[in-house]
Amino acid sequence: MKESDNFFEKVYQVARLIPYGKVTTYGSIANYLGAARSARMVGWAMNNSHNQTKEVPAHRVVNRKGLLTGKHHFGGTNLMQQLLENEGISVVENQIQELEKVLWDPVKELS
DNA sequence: ACCATGACGTTTC
DNA sequence: CGAAACGCCATGG
Numbered sequence: 001m002k003e004s005d006n007f008f009e010k011v012y013q014v015a016r017l018i019p020y021g022k023v024t025t026y027g028s029i030a031n032y033l034g035a036a037r038s039a040r041m042v043g044w045a046m047n048n049s050h051n052q053t054k055e056v057p058a059h060r061v062v063n064r065k066g067l068l069t070g071k072h073h074f075g076g077t078n079l080m081q082q083l084l085e086n087e088g089i090s091v092v093e094n095q096i097q098e099l100e101k102v103l104w105d106p107v108k109e110l111s
Numbered sequence: 112a113c114c115a116t117g118a119c120g121t122t123t124c
Numbered sequence: 125c126g127a128a129a130c131g132c133c134a135t136g137g
Contacts, residue, residue, distance in 0.1 A: 115135105116136085116137100117135095123129075124129090
């Protein structure tokens, strides 16, 4: 691909760095990458994540509201929710509960 | 080259 | 406090 892949790769890398039972937001990742204005691109990268050879735990990446907006991209089922619940994360109506407790901010944690 | 869409976020009404 | 609009950046048609 291109050098720009570094951006995507960085997103994937951070996503894989998310500890078990923790989640992060697109904005946090984007901010960590210096693309705070490109939170959408982070989600876009996730869309391309399916093209990646490495498995990307995109199910641990949610929007600022903790809403599983991308669950639809996981197969259209509650797979994403199941994965999160499997990690001990409470998910109701595609929305993560106790988000503040399971929120893992790379900039804050890796700063 | 231009318009439309998108796994978001922030600001304004 | 709640909802709506705008802004950002990139990809697709």
